[in-house]
Amino acid sequence: AAIGAVMLTHRFTLKREKQASEEKLIQERLFIAIDLVFMLEQFANDCELITRDTGITEGIRRVPLNKSPIINFEAVSGDWRTLPLKLMYRIRQLPVLQNDAEGAIALAYGLDYSLQKSNAFSERRHRYSQLGIKAAVLAMKLRKHVGLPASSLIGKQWSTWELLRLAWRGEQEKRYAAAKLRAIELAAFEVKNDVRRKMAGDASDSGEKV
Numbered sequence: 211a212a213i214g215a216v217m218l219t220h221r222f223t224l225k226r227e228k229q230a231s232e233e234k235l236i237q238e239r240l241f242i243a244i245d246l247v248f249m250l251e252q253f254a255n256d257c258e259l260i261t262r263d264t265g266i267t268e269g270i271r272r273v274p275l276n277k278s279p280i281i282n283f284e285a286v287s288g289d290w291r292t293l294p295l296k297l298m299y300r301i302r303q304l305p306v307l308q309n310d311a312e313g314a315i316a317l318a319y320g321l322d323y324s325l326q327k328s329n330a331f332s333e334r335r336h337r338y339s340q341l342g343i344k345a346a347v348l349a350m351k352l353r354k355h356v357g358l359p360a361s362s363l364i365g366k367q368w369s370t371w372e373l374l375r376l377a378w379r380g381e382q383e384k385r386y387a388a389a390k391l392r393a394i395e396l397a398a399f400e401v402k403n404d405v406r407r408k409m410a411g412d413a414s415d416s417g418e419k420v
Contacts, residue, residue, distance in 0.1 A: 242288025243356040246301060250349040251363055251370075253281045253304075257342025258370045261335045261377035274334065278312065281305060281345070297355065301348055304341070311337035332381060339378035346371050 256279030265272040281304055290298055318333035346363050353361055364371040 238289045239292035240356050242286060242290065242292060243352045243358065245286050245288055246283075247349050247352050247358065247361075249281065249283075249286070250301070250304075250345045250352070251361060253279055254342045254346040254349065254363060254374065255370050257338040257345065258373050258377070260338040261342070261374065263331070263334070265331060272331070274331075278308075278338075281308065293352075294355070297348070297351060300344075301352075304345060304348075307344070308341055311341060332384065335377055336381035336385070339374050339381060342370070342374040343378060346374065 259276050260274075260278065263274050263276045266275050267273075283302065283305070290302075293301075315330070315334050315337055318330040346361070349363070350361055353359070361371075363369055366372070
């Protein structure tokens with residue numbers, strides 16, 4: 211009886227410790243998720259502002275009016291290990307993707323910084339609409355994972371989510387149209403070259419016959 215009582219007490223102790231550990235994990239996960247959700251959603255909002263930035267004139271150049279948003283996870287004090295690994299990876303990847311986007315945008319500005327053309331601003335809209343969508347999706351997944359209410363970024367025609375999707379779709383359509391035009395121009399160029407080569411070959415044959 212004494213041994214049984216000890217074993218039963220030990221079992222209850224382990225059960226309480228496990229329950230306490232699970233409750234602590236849930237609280238820590240909720241704590242970091244709340245921080246990250248609002249950080250990601252603010253970043254998505256800032257990205258949407260970038261997609262509507264048409265810039266201001268400085269001399270002969272058109273420069274952005276809004277600075278690129280910064281997302282800094284160093285300020286997050288929660289335990290990242292409480293999150294699913296895949297979700298944690300996607301979130302921590304965002305600054306890397308933004309650095310890559312900024313490199314592409316800087317290259318576009320270097321090649322096209324005039325008032326007449328808008329390739330640089332188009333690249334900026336395209337890149338930040340992508341980043342904003344990624345951030346919004348991650349925030350939605352985090353909310354669902356920890357049981358937070360649905361995001362205010364979605365659900366309305368003028369919501370951040372819809373505006374980001376609209377901007378991204380518009381840039382995709384422009385890129386598709388530009389690629390199609392380049393393909394047509396390349397095909398026409400190849401046809402002209404074939405005609406020139408054929409004419410040159412016919413002239414050469416005529417010269418040999420003479």
